[in-house]
Amino acid sequence: MLLHDYLAQAAARNPAGAAVVDPGVGSVTYAELDAMSDTLCALLQARGVQRGDRVGVVLHKSVDSVASIYGILKAGAAYVPVDADGPMTRAGLILRDSGVRALFAEAKLMGELDGQLSEMAQAPAVFALEQVGAGAGLAPFLSEAEGLSRQAVEHAEQDLAYMLYTSGSTGRPKGAMITHANSSSFVDWAHGVIEPSEKDAFSAHAPFHFDLSILDLYVSCKSAAKLVIIGEGVGRQAGALGEVMEQEGISIWYSAPTILRMLVEGGELDRRELPALRTVIFAGEVYPIDAFRELMARLPKRAFFNFYGPTETNVCTYYRVPDPLDPEVEALPIGKVCENLGGLVVDLDDKPVKDGEEGELWITGPNVMQGYFQLEERNAIAFQTGPDGKRYYRTGDLVVEREDGELDFRGRRDRMVKRRGYRVELGEIEACLNRHPEIAAAAVTAHQHAEKGLFVAAHMEHVDGGKLSGIKLRKYCAEHLPPYMIPDAFRFMEALPQTSTHKIDYQRLAAAEAERSK
Amino acid sequence: MPDTKEIHNKIKEFIVDELLGGEDADELEGDTELVRTGILDSVSTLRVVAFIEGEWDMEIETHEANLDNLGSLDAMTKLVESKL
Structure with a gap:
């Protein structure tokens, strides 16, 4: 298609x-x-x-x-x-x-x-x-x-x-x-799960350079339904967003959890009933379970889905949240591999793990991208042939298969994090800081902060032992990086800590940072 | 009635203390772009709006809570003054 x-x-x-x-x-x-x-x-x-x-x-x-x-x-x-x-x-x-x-x-x-x-x-x-x-x-x-x-x-x-x-x-x-084949394979699958009709109204919250937009744009079109543009300003303001959802009768919502949390915290779901809303889908980052329970309590009798998948495969696992949700549940799983795809969980030697062991998730099937544009070396690493001879994309995400067959997300294998729904390579922020003429070395860490969510800190050595102000560095970063990649804190130190093999000791930096935020 | 400088300084103090962990008050200027520099995101914007509403006993309407009015210290100060 x-x-x-x-x-x-x-x-x-x-x-x-x-x-x-x-x-x-x-x-x-x-x-x-x-x-x-x-x-x-x-x-x-x-x-x-x-x-x-x-x-x-x-x-x-x-x-x-x-x-x-x-x-x-x-x-x-x-x-x-x-x-x-x-x-x-x-x-x-x-x-x-x-x-x-x-x-x-x-x-x-x-x-x-x-x-x-x-x-x-x-x-x-x-x-x-x-x-x-x-x-x-x-x-x-x-x-x-x-x-x-x-x-x-x-x-x-x-x-x-x-x-x-x-x-x-x-x-x-x-x-x-x-390709069209990659994308339409996802669109057709999502259409089957959501079962929309001409009467539905989809939200277009994600910007079009973000993979969440693919569902908004094409699943709405496949069902000849209405697509409601959520302006960039509106999408960041709880009040304005609630108003648009109500007035346009949005029935199918898809966004990162952050936005749904903003609606709850801004009191919008106490003020409005949103009767048209029937399906709420979130993806892009972990939905903290307490915050999710608050959302569910305010939106009774809706279908909630947790979608998971990197840009390279689009959505590749999904979980429909049961209603009622067991009060014992501590985290939402990312669910089962989508019916149109195949998945494997492998260990560090690229061998399938034993039942219940943690491993990296590999995905194969029609959704999987062709590769990165003109990056042959990177592509050689991104793809791997599985034991069944099929071509798999290595997600870099660590998962565990539970006894009921649902997958739990455990974190990243490398230094990539999700912030406000976006994928961020901490190395890209470091590369930007390292290009600053007054910065001799930079290391960026991330940890979960109880209130602020993912907290990104930059640790730096100045060329002559001095320091630069946080605001100056924010302004500098803003010239090269999108806002979601700008660190929350900027710290200067005489020398970045090193491991015994003379690599930057990220663990020590991250531990000190987590201690500070307590 | 509070003057421009007083309003400006109170909002600045809130942002520096609550969002920037007390750092670099001198460098935060009236026209510093708060969203582009990552100081304000969706959740911290709500906190600033709540602070302004409480401090000067006013209500920021939905249509006013946009980048034009909240994008910088100068813009926020102007918004507060226009509503006093």
Whole structure:
């Protein structure tokens, strides 16, 4: 299945139904979205975009960005979504790495982006949108394309649909290559689990560069349901978010636990009943069990799902929370491997573990990405042939299979953490700090703080024994890293502690840090 | 009525003490971007709003709780002044 075929089918089945709603701004029907993306496809083709190319999207969530994405897919190209709120140096890195042939970006970002793009061998065709919302930003391009017709494209399911960049330990993000076949395998599976209809309203909380957006965008489209854009500002404000959920009658919610916790703590679920809401799905990080019980108490008779999976496989295990939840339960499992995939739990020698032993989770099946873009060495490590001869992706996550067959998540094998739902390589933060001219060495640790959740601390040596202020360092980090990667604390020390083999003693740093937070 | 400086300093004190662990009060300037620099996230924003509401006995409406009004110390000060 091709992702844009979902749109063609929805437009045929429910042409007048609302496809995408940007609350307070406007909306488009499935017929309109289909027509807009046809026109954009024709325009992209006229500017030289061909099957197999990549096209950047540096737009906030909006009707404009959804239409752009479908236009790109129809042209046979893959979209590369980039955080419009993140530093433009990182955006530039991603756009150059993926070699985009064209780019949809917000005009206000172009000043900073232009400099980033000037280093590219072939300058991309740029569509600079003066605004984003209910399609007005695309209007000038749609009229420019009048009279152009969409050329036939020989699509294949093995063509790339998108590339999502994930945090890399060397300080360079890596592009996970996902084909139409990979993505639609997940979409079809999720559709089967959620069983949505045209009457449903999906939330679009996750930004489009985040893999949670795949469910929002395409499962809603497959069921010809309504997709409600949760603006970046709204999504961070409990009151505004509760209001949108109520007014738009959101029935299927999907986000990281942090956002649901914000709704509970902000009192929104005491103020509002949200009768339309029937299914709540969370993923991206561990939901602390006490906080989850509070959520469940405020939203009785809803279906709750814990989804788990890295960007590279999309969702690969899931757990439907039983109602009532046993009061003895201390943590939610990540559940069983999805029916369309296969999983293995292996030990340090890459051999399957004995029953009940901890090991790394490996995943095989149609969801699994093709690999990281132009990173052959990294790909050789990321994939492994299993005892059954199949190609497995190594998640790097440690799990244990319980007696009832559900998997419990135990942590990471390497130095990757989840913060506010995002995957963060502590090494990427270190690499950024190490590039600062006054920092001689940096080590970054993370530990669970009782109140603040995951607490990230940077420990540094100054070049001449001095120190830099936390605010200065925050400002410096903000130029290179997204907000969720900026440490909570910055500490200077004469020398970073070392292990007997002269490596940075992360355990000692982390233990001291955990002690401080008590 | 409190003057601009007093409001500014009270909010600053709260942010420095509660969110920055007492560090670097001098470097936190009126126009420092609080969200981009990771000082404010969804949960800490709620705490700042609750502090402002309690301190000056006012209610911050949902539509006011946005980046324009809460993105920096200067913006927060302006919001409080406009509601006194």
